[in-house]
Amino acid sequence: MKDAVEGGPFLGDFPVILYTPKWRSYGLVIKGNPRNQYILFYCPFCGKKLPTDLVDEHFDAIRDDTGKPLDPLPEEFKTDEWWKKRRL
Numbered sequence: 001m002k003d004a005v006e007g008g009p010f011l012g013d014f015p016v017i018l019y020t021p022k023w024r025s026y027g028l029v030i031k032g033n034p035r036n037q038y039i040l041f042y043c044p045f046c047g048k049k050l051p052t053d054l055v056d057e058h059f060d061a062i063r064d065d066t067g068k069p070l071d072p073l074p075e076e077f078k079t080d081e082w083w084k085k086r087r088l
């Protein structure tokens with residue numbers, strides 16, 4: 001899995017299997033566009049369960065109490081810093 005994420009195969013600028021640190025997600029990228037990806041729940045190579053993704057948690061965390069996105073977005077939410085800090 002690590003090899004696939006770090007070493008390709010690539011389609012355009014993105015690996016076919018993409019790890020997104022801010023979401024802690026592994027995704028199967030569709031047509032080289034990371035906006036379109038199937039989140040993977042299990043490793044496609046060995047079947048091991050992958051960590052639970054934080055896509056929904058991230059969506060909530062970057063919004064204020066009224067549901068508006070934080071602007072500017074704090075740097076921590078662009079990386080894995082936010083969920084590591086919160087021990088998620």
Ligand SMILES: [Zn+2]
Binds near residue numbers: 001043044046
């Ligand atoms: Zn595996």
